[in-house]
Amino acid sequence: MTTRNLSLRHNPAPSDELFGQAADILKLLGEPTRLRLLWLxxxxEHTVGELVEATGAPRTVVSQHLAKLRLGNLVSSRRNGRNIIYHISDGHLKRMVAEAVNRADHMVSGEPLHD
Structure with missing residues (x-):
């Protein structure tokens, strides 16, 4: 199995549009607070208040990052009474976030890299 097919059930044809979309996703992942939110x-799923508490970031900062993630179609939200609850329903994104954090752990801890 090649690394291109590890988490794919399809084999997309390379195109400028495909790589442009992938780059846009990576740009959204490239900010530490947004990456932490996606990891959580x-x-x-979490409310904004839970995410504020978990990150220690101000509510306005968390809300702004969630808005960007929502615009990028990386998170979805639903209303439950007065609360807005955020979630990720995309397995590809969950695995991408986990792999980015796991790779960083290797770099920080000195643990040897592996396949």
């Missing part, structure tokens, strides 16, 4: 949302 990979486990379960």
């Amino acid at each position: 949302l990979s486990d379960k």
Whole structure:
């Protein structure tokens, strides 16, 4: 199995549009607070208040990042009474976030890289 097909059930044809979309996703992942939010949302859905508490970031900052992630179609939200609950329903994105964090762990801890 090649690395191109590890998490894919399809084999997309390379195109400028495909790589442009992939680059846009990576740009959204390239900000530490947004990556932390996605990491938290990979486990379960959260309210804005829960995300504020978990990250320690100000509510306005968390809300702004969630808005960008929502515009990028990386998170979805639903209303439950007065709360807005955010979640990720995309397995590809969950795996991408986990792999980015796991790779960083190797770099920080000195753990040897592996396939």
